Every structure is written in C-alpha cells, then in structure tokens.
Amino acid sequence: MIKEDATYQLAALRAGTISPRELMEETLDRIADVNPGINAIVALREREILLEEAERARPGLLQGLPMAIKDLAETAGIVTSYGSPVFKDNVPAKDSPMVARLRKAGAVIIGKTNTPEFGLGSHSYNPVYGVTRNPFDQTRSAGGSSGGAGAALASRMVALADGSDMMGSLRNPAGWNNVFGFRPSYGLVASGGPGDMFLSQLSTDGPMARSMRDLELLLGIQSEYDPSHPHSSGPYRPGAPTAKLTIGWLGDWGGAYRMEPGVLDLCENAVQVLEGLGHSVKVMAPPFPAEALWEAWTLLRSWSIAGDLGSLLQQPHDLLKPELRWEIERGLAATAEAVQKASEIRSDWFRCRAEMEVDILALPSAQMFPFDARLSWPDAIGGTTMDTYHRWMEVVVPASLIGLPALCVPAGFGDAGTPMGLQLIGRRGRDADVLALGREYESATNWIAQEPAFG
Template sequence: MIDHDATHQLAALRAGTITPRELMAETLDRIDQANPAVNAIVALRDRDALLAEAEAAPPGPLQGLPMAVKDLADTAGIVTTYGSPAFRDHVPAADSPIVARLRRAGAVIIGKTNTPEFGLGSHSYNPVYGVTRNPYDLTRPAGGSSGGAGAALAAQMVALADGSDMMGSLRNPAGWNNVFGFRPSYGLVAGRGPGDLFLAQLSTDGPMARSIRDLELLLGVQSEQDPRHPHSSGPYRPQAPDRKSRIGWLGDWGGAYATEPGVLDLCEAALRVFADLGHEVTPLAPPFPAEALWQAWTTLRSWTIAGNLEPLLRTKPGMVKPELRWEIERGLALSAADLRRASTIRSDWFRHTAGMEVDVLALPTAPLFAFDADWHWPRQIAGVAMDSYHRWMEVVVPASLTGLPALSVPAGFGPSGTPMGLQLIGHRGRDAAILNLGREYEAATDWITRQPAIRLP
C-alpha cells in the first residue's frame, strides 16, 4: 500500500481495505529497511505508541496517514533540533502552526525529516544526524534544505511531506529526488507565528509529494485560513484550466548561471512535452540583470538570518557553523541604505514579473546534478568558481525574491542516473494555474514511475 500515493492510501483507509494500524506498520517496516542507508527520517518515535496513535487518529482529510515533519518545524513532545547541536535535546512544548494543521487534519506525526543546520544550504547534513543521501545514488546528496523530505518520498517511506522554501529548499530536493515540490505564493500558507509580517517575506512552507493531486491535498491543509496572520490568503482552492499557457524558457539566464552539461538538455526536453500539449514555449532573453537580483537577495537574506539567529552567535559561538557565522556577520554589517537598495531592486523585479507577457517562467531546479555527498557545497560549476556557499543555487532566486509560486516537476535523469527537475514559476496568486500545468505534464510523462534502487520490496 505504501508504494501508492497518499490519495490512494487515504481512499483505502476510508474504504476499510487497510486499517490505520496496518498502514502504520507497513510504513515503519519500510523505514526500517530503507532509512539506515538514506538517513532521511530522524527522531523516529516509538513503534507501539505510533500504532496506537494511528488507530485513534482524529477525523480529517489526512486521517490515519503517517507523516514526518521537517526538523525546522516545532513538534510538541518530539525532539526538534533545527539540525543544530545547540538544540540536540530540544523538545518543544507546542506545535508550530503548520504542524498543528497537520494534526487537526488527522495526520500521525511519526518523527522528523533531516535538514541542514538551520536550513542553510541545499545539502542536508548536520552535526546531530549526519548526511541524508540520495536514494537514486547513495554517494550523492538529497538536496536541501528539505532533503530528508525529498529522500523519504523517493524511497517511499512516506507518501506526503512538508517542506519549506527560502532559497529553493523544497524545489531543489524535489528535482534531485524525482518528486514534485511546490513553493506557494507568499501568504497562501500562513507563517510560523508572531514576528515581522512585512520585511521578511523570503520564505514559505509548502507541500512535497509523488503526484500533483497529493500536492493539492496537502496544500489544502497547509493553507488553512489563519486569522492571526493578516497575509493569510488561504485556503487553496483548485480551479479548472481556462486556457493554454505561454511559457518563457530562461535556460541559464543568458549565461549568467553556470550550468553543468546535460541539465539544460533535460529541461528543454521537458518543455517539448508542454509544447506537444498545446502550450506556447518561447525562449526568453534575460529579463533582468542576474547580478542585481543576486545582490538584492543576499542582502535581504543575510539581514533576515542575522535578525533571527544573532543571539545564537553571541551565546553559543562554538556551535555555529561557518556559513551561518558568515551570514550573521554580513547581516549585522548592513546599513539602512543597503536594505533600501535591495528592496528597490526587489520591487523593480516584482513590477517586471507582474507585467510580463508570458504566464510562466521556466528554469532548471538546480544548475548541476547531485554532487558528491561528502562535499559541503560545489566549489565550481562548469569551470566557474562559486564565490559563496549558496551561489550555486542562484537559479531559484527569481521566484523566492518576490514570493512567486513555483512548481518543481521531474525532468528526467542525468548521465550518472540521478534526477533533475524543472521549475515552473507563475504570477503571484496564480497557484492553481501552475498546479494545473503540472497535472497535465504528470499525465503525459512517466518519470515518477522510475523508482530508486534503494527501494526494497
């Protein structure tokens, strides 16, 4: 049963074809088989407690479905480390809003999914739990920061997974694990609690799954209207397609994004599927200076991270990894003029995308295939040096900077046999249109049926 998607599993539970206890037992057996090699699920709870909890799951759209939550989200009674040794034994007293919605919907939280330290970087490793490996090639990483979620889906240890996305954190692992990942428009999934509602709009939670219908199922739960969050625009409601889409292919942004050979070829083949479906696909010249977007992004990102995590650098400096220290120190050195310049660039880009003549922008989910899992990050791509730990993920910035909806769909496999994804980026608030496009693509392709060798019967 766990080889099927979540929609199928839930239908079987409602029909009585399988009991919640049986589904939980199958899930835990698969985790016992696959997780020692992949290391995607962490802080796994006691088996007997989970079997009993499955039988008592409250009614709702996810009733009885086992789920593991990304280890950046607080889970009451379950260790939540944020991938940091400073929080190795941290057990929150309350759930984050996103976890509370899952529980109300009837999901059974079995544990957590691995993530890099504080979600920084698109490679899921940390000093607490170690490296999450790619089920398609255990010598390669699963991406990040929702790498544990992506790998758990690919290895069929869970049927649904939550992710969060600041700098491609669910799009990159979706692409590298041959699953779907959706970054919703900012505000559709309400934020994580009190704090600034205007300046820090770079990150959002979203769904990851093995089918578009499952993405919509989880998005419907995640996007519950939150009266405490004035930006909340949920719940998500599917809409029927009204016309064919105009897709603008940006490739490597006119050479600005160093890209490994083979990546663009796979994405262009995926775009031909859309053309065969009747959509208009047009190569676009770079619509905006890539370096300006990067300057704005890194300024706003460092400033946000410094505001959130500067106390940790003061109180536990020995437990801060070099990349986090660099972000915090850089953020603290920024001036008001720096922030204004960055926000002006962001505003100019938002105005440009709002007026663009295409409905969708298309880009790879990453500029290279999954690299060596022992690396911290790639130092060069196609001979071009990367000048920071996250420059290699620059390709995700155009959507993140202005909170646009972005769907990662499987685009095929590279020479080494690891997957690649394609980003479909839409207008703010046009989430249903992007998911409709993904549904058409899913029906016309069979990439998702190509399962990793780690998958055990």
C-alpha cells in the same frame, strides 16, 4: 500499500482495505529497511506508541496517514533540533501553526525529516543527525533544505511531506529526488506564530509529494486561512486547466547561471512536453540583470537571518555552522540604506515580471546534478568557481525574491542516473494556474514511476 501515493492510501483506509495500524506497521517496516542507508527520517518515535496513535487517529482528510515533519518546524513532544547542536535536546511544548493543521486533519506524526543546520545550504547534513543521502545514488546529496523530505518520499518511506523554501529548499530536493515540490505564493501558507510577519517575505512552507493530486491535497490543508497573519490568502482551491499558456523558457539566464552539462538538455525536453500539450513556448532573453537579483537577494537574506538568529553569535564558535556565522555577521553589518536599495531592486523585478507577456517562466530547479555527499557544498560548476556557499543554486532566486509560486516537476535523469527538475514559475496569487499546468505535465510524463534501484 506503502509505495502508493497518499490519495490511494487514504482511500484504502476509508474503505477498510487496510487499517491505520496496518499502514503504520508497513511504514515503520519500510523505514527500518531503507532509512539506515538514506538517513532521511530522524527523531523517529517508538513503534508501539505510533501503532496506538494510528488506531485512534483524529478524523479528517489525513486520518491515519503517517507523516514526518521537517526538522525546522516546531512539533510538540518531538525533538526539534533545527539541525543544530545548540537545540539537539529541544522538545517544543506547542506545534507550529502548519504542524497543528496537519494534526487537526488526522495525520499521525512519526518523527522528523532531516535538514541542514537552520536550513542553510541545499545539502541536508548537520552535526546532530549526519548526512541525508540521495536514494538514486547513496554517494550523492539529496539536496536541501528539505532533503530529508524529498529522500523519504523518493524511497517510499512516507507518502506526503511538508517542506519549506527560502532559497529553493523545496524545489532543489524535489528535483534531485524525482518528486513534486511546490513553493506557494507568499502568504498562501501563512504562519501566524510569534515573531515578525511584515518585514521579511522570503520563506514559506509548502507541500512535497509523489503525485500532483497529493500535492494539492496537502496544500489545501497547509493553507488554511490564518486571521492572525497579515498576508494570509488561503485556503487553496484547485482550479480547472486554463486556456493555453505562454511559457517563457529562460534556460541559463543568458549564461549568467553556470550549468553542469546535461541539465539544460533535460529541462528543454520537459518544456517541449508542455509545447506538445498545446502551450506556447517562447525562448526569452534575460528580462532582468542576474547580478542585481543576486545583490538584492543576498543582502535581504543575510539581513533576515541576522534578525532571526543573531543572538546565536553568543554561542561557542564550534557550535555554529560557518555559513550561519557568515550570514549573521553580514546581516548585522547591513545599513538601512543598503536594505532599502535591495528592496528597491526587488520592487523593480516585481514590476518587470508583472509587465511580461508570458504566463509561466521556466528554469531548471538546480544548476547541477546531485554532488558528492561528503562535500559541504560544491565550490565550482564546470570550472567556474562559486564565490559563496549558495551561489551554485542561484537559479532559484528569481521566484524567491518576490514570492512567486514555483512548482518543481520531474524532468528526467542525467547520464549518471540521478534526477533533475524543472521550475514552473507563475504570477503571484495565480497558484492554481501553475498547479493545473503541473497536472497536465504529469499526465504526459511518468518519471515518478522510476524508483530508486533498491525498490
């Protein structure tokens, strides 16, 4: 049962084919068997408590389904460390709005999924819990920052997982773990918690799953309308497949995005699947200068991180990830003029995208296959030096910068046996179109059936 998708498991629970306690037992047995080599699930709660909670799960769409929450989302009664030694003993008294929606729907929260420190960098390692490894090759990274979620799904420890995405944090690990991951239009999954809700629009929560039907099930719950959030546009409702779409294949953005050999081949094959389904594919020249996108993104990202986490500079130097300290210092040094210029570039890019005569933009979900898990981050791709800790994942910036919906679908496996994904990026607010296309793609492929070798 544990290897089936969430929709199947929930149907079995409703039919009485399996009891909530039995499903929880299977889940915990699977975690005990697989997690020691993967390290995707952290802060796992006590077995007997979880078995009791499963038996009295709250009625709802997810009633009785075990879930682990990404360790960036505040979860009442469970350590929420953000991957930081500063917060290694932090136990929130209240759930974040997204977690509260999952509990309301009947999910049983078993623990957390691992993430890099404060979600920075697409490699899930931290000094609190250590490294999350890729189920398809345990010497390799599972990606991040939702690496724990992606690896837990791929290794069949959970059937549904929440993630969050600022700079590809849903899309990169989805691609590297052979699952689906969706960054919704900004505001569809709204979080009306404390803090700013107007200035920064770079990050959002979203769903990860092993099937499109599961992905849309979870998105429908995560996207409950939040009247306390000015950009809330939920709830999500699935749409019927639209007329045939025009898909713009951008490849490596005219050479601006350095790619490891094999990445483009897999993604081109995936795009051809869509063409075979009757959609029109257009090979596009770069529609906007990549360096301008990067300039705007890095400035706005550092500025946002400094605003949220700037007070951490008061902590002892050895308690902060060097990349976090770099982001904060860079953001604090940003002038009002520089922030304005970055936002003007962002605005120009949004207008550019709005004027394109293509419905979907297609790009790889990462610029390289999973790298050595012992590294902090890859410093080069094919001989080209990466000048920052996140330059190697620049390919996710076009969607993140302007809050576009972006679905990562499995694109196959490279020569070394590790997965790759394809981004399908829609127009803002047209999430249902992107997901309908994802359902079509899923029906024509079967990559998800390929499990890690340990079975």
